[in-house]
Structure formats: structure tokens, C-alpha cells
Amino acid sequence: MPLVDMPLEQLKQYQGRNPRPADFDAYWERALGELAMVDTQLELIPSTFQTPQAECFDLYFTGVRGARIHAKYLRSRAVSTPQPAVLQFHGYTGDAGEWQDKLAYVSLGFSVLALDCRGQGGLSEDTGGVKGNTHNGHIIRGLDDHPDNLLFRHIYLDTVRLAQIALELPGVDPERVYAMGGSQGGALTIACAALEPRVKKAATTYPFLCDYKRVWEMDLAKDAYHELSIYFRKFDPLHEREDEVFEKLGYIDLQYLASRIQGEVLFITGLMDTICPPSTQFAAYNKITAPKQLVVYPDFGHEYLPGGGDRTMQFFLGE
Template structure:
């Protein structure tokens, strides 16, 4: 089912719920409780590549998790700009060979495995409530402090801090990109960590939960919301409470914190992360922003011209080309 909201209405739509009054206080408090001295280990990986340095990064996250990431940097370089990328829901970081594009032009790249999904990050947290494929709703019945994605968002903040602290990294030139869950986490990185200078985002997940319920999205992974109510609260007695709790991880509510330029790619045929939920986030941004509409695209891999546009935006090549043309 295509998004039932007309495009003309989407262009001014800002979502079904407002930001909780203590939203910034909640996140600022959580960030302040993170240790300024991170426990991490960079392990060199010898792939016989003469121009690249590859590392496995592991660091201690909240709730005793161990967070894993792949890191690739140009060899024997200093002041290296770095791009962070985040994968889609239930996935993992790309293969090593898929990460060589940015180092080829002098950028480092860092790809984090989200805890509790298919990669090497661990997730030892025990929770009360539905955990049947249910990381969106996980912890919501116990309150905002127990939300699964609260800890993932703190992992995102922490990995940026760790990489920024490396002696060979240019901490003033850090960017993010990703799609779906990765798009949401890219927005979170820009919202929580002012070190991020650019964000390229495509069809972001985790936005405008009440709209998702209203539309009746039954596709993965938003079916987790309907699953919760169907089997745990068929009369929706807890709907207001659950949605209020989830509002603390709703990325549209992060928009006002983002200062870095954002370039958003939205497929108008998206039946997973409906375009209206993406507009709800985009229309709340007060930073420099651009939205690129893709009429023939759904929630799928990006193809011709789109990936080059993301690459050019993150590396600044689009500015170089424009200057040359001018």
C-alpha cells in the first residue's frame, strides 16, 4: 500500500506527536553519564592491502554490551576525515571489500554492528516484555530508560567520540550516512554529537510511530507495533503511554538538535517507512537541508546516480564540481 497522504500535504506535515517537554534533558543526562574514558580496542587486520589500514574496533557499551565495528583508513595518512555508516534493521556491517570506496579518496570509514542484530556486537541485556523480533517495542513497557534503542543511540554517540579521539583522525571532518535503520542512526549521530558535519540519509526508520499505527503498517519491521497491541493490549489501553515512551527514540523528535547539513533521499513508493513519516522529520529540521524525491523507488537498494550523489555530498565533491562549472 502506498502512503495514503497526498504529497501536497506531506510537504507541510510535521508528525502526529510533539516532542516531550523533557526530551533534551533526558538525552543530555544520558550523554553526561557516559564515561569520558572509553574502554576500546583496535585490532589490526592484515589483508595484504598496501594502501589501507584495516581494524576491528570493540568497545564497551551501556548495559555491559560489547560493540563491534569495521574501520578502514588510508595508510600512512594524518588528519583523515571519516565517514560513519550504519546498517539496516536486523542486518550487520558491510563486507570489508564494500568499504574501500571512501578510503580510495582519502577518507576513513567506520561501520558499526548494531547490538542484538546479525553482526558481532553483543547484547546481554535482559528485559521484561515482548522480544519476539521486537527491538522497536523492546523495553517500552518498562519505561524510557529500558528502551533497546536508547542504548543503541548511545552506542552511536560513543563510536563517534572514540574515532574522533584517534591521533590520525581529523575530528573536525566527520560525516554519516545510512538507510532505513541506518538512516535513523545517522540522524541520531548528527543530533546527539555535534562533531558530525554532514548527514546523508535515505528512507529513515524509527520516525512518527503514531502515524505508523494510524496507517496500519503490517510490513516488517513496523509490524512489531501492531504485534504488541494485538497480543498484549488489543483494546489499546496503554497506547498513549507506549507512544509517549517511544517518543524518546522517535527520530523526528531529534530534528531540532541537528545543526549539520542533511541530504535526505525519499522513495515515494516506500511501503516500509512511509514518505509521510520521513517528511515529519525533514520538516522539523532547521539546519541546511535538501530532500531528494525518487518517484519510482520504494524501500530498496539505491541504484544509478543516487549513490554517486551521496558520495559527492559527503566528500564535498559536489561543491568542487559546482565551483569548476561556475
């Protein structure tokens, strides 16, 4: 079959190219410590969208750096016993989606919490405040500032706070809090499950934000990763800081958070993906030490994967 990356057997052994910062673990412990000091200021506002089966809320909370973060929250009106909850994360630049597309899970007795990533297409705030480039893209936002100011650090922490809220909601079974998403949403699923180990199951589909240097070396700094090319062209045209740049990106490289996951993982990918190359995804998959299932679509890229949504639902249902 045609290949856009390594053969599958090599992918299953690949360990990544992007450097791991020496203080990576301390970095994330410091980040979680900052989050712990933030007053959540949780607010639930009944939505104008309601159904006889689902109670729907606009959920707001305060994340790090004072940003007010929005999520859509739905729960079943019919279930009185503690329910499972699923956290949903969207693709890059998108939003939490429509209310109606979450009702299938609500009909099965799940609560659903769908995040709007800060500064993207939904209602969440991006408080900014970084030095240097804000020309294009969230991967490189804060790259010329202290590593603690990388924007994706804050977004990863927003997923943690959403999980913590879900774990404490009345009517949610804290032993059945799950996470899911594709592309950026798949990346945030990994981040959430890694940084909040009480997430019991994580279903990630072709995750973004892994192994940045491999993306660069494959000449695939385009599409979702185009901002890497923009950064070097605008801010380091001679690549004098290339090693520094990729090491700093290592703080938000999900391959190095993946080993923290304790819950069960369903990992779905396509081998023809030129948006998030398979090797970059396997750099994360191969570091997951928790129970995991791999589902491979040999002929598919970064696109609709037939049966993937059904498999994810069955995974959460325990089937």
C-alpha cells in the same frame, strides 16, 4: 502519479502524529550523561582482511549497560595528513557488511567506521536486562520497563560513542567527520548527528524509526514495523495502554531529535515507500533546521535508488 501517502507538497508541511514526551530533552540529556560516565575501553585488533591500500581493524568499545560493541575500521595506508572519516550504519537486523565494500571511500582518503548494532546481525553484544516483552523486535524492547531501558536508546548512544571515537582517532580531521546509512542506518545517521553535533555532514536515506503513530494509523505496522502489531496483540489486545505506548515510543522517535542536528544534511527518499512511509520521514525532515538538501525519487520505494550512493559520495567530497 500513484500515491501511497500524501502529495509531496503536503509532505513538505507535515509535522508528525506521534506524541512528544514532555521530558524529552531531559531524557536525552540524562542518556548522554550516562554515556559520559562509561569507560570506552577502546580496542583495535588488526583484521585478517588487509589490502595494500587499506589498514583494517576490528574495533571494540564499551557502550552503556556494559555492552561490548564492534565496528569495522579502515584507514588509508597512503595518506599522512588528517583524513575525513565516514561513519556507516546498517539496515535493521543487518550488520556492518564486508570489508571490500568500504574500499571506495578509503581510496579517496577517508577513514571508515562501520557499526554493528547491538543485538542484531553482527558481533556487538546485547546485554538485555529489561522487564517485559522480548518476544520480537528492538523498537518494543524495554517498552514495559522504564523509558531509560528502551533498547534503541542504547543503540542511539552507541552511534554517539562511535562518533566520539572517530573524532579522537589519530589521523582523522575532526572537522570532517560524516555519517551515512539507509533505513535503520538512515535513522541512526539522524540520531548520531543530532546527539553528537560535531558530525559535520549526514546523508540519510529513507530513515526508519520516525512517527510511530502515523505508521499505525496508516495500517502499515508490518514488515519493519510489524513488532508494533505484535506488541498490541500480545501485550495490550484491548489497546487500554495505547496512549502510553505511543508516548513512550516518542522518546526514540527521531522526528524529535532532528532539530538538534547542526551539520549539513542530505536527505534521500522515495515517494512509493510502504516500509517507512514518506510522511513519517518528512516528520523528521521538516524539523531539521540545519542546512539540508532533499532528493526525491517519485517512482521508488524502499529499494535501491539509482545514483543515491554517488550523490552521497559527492556530498561528502564537497561537490
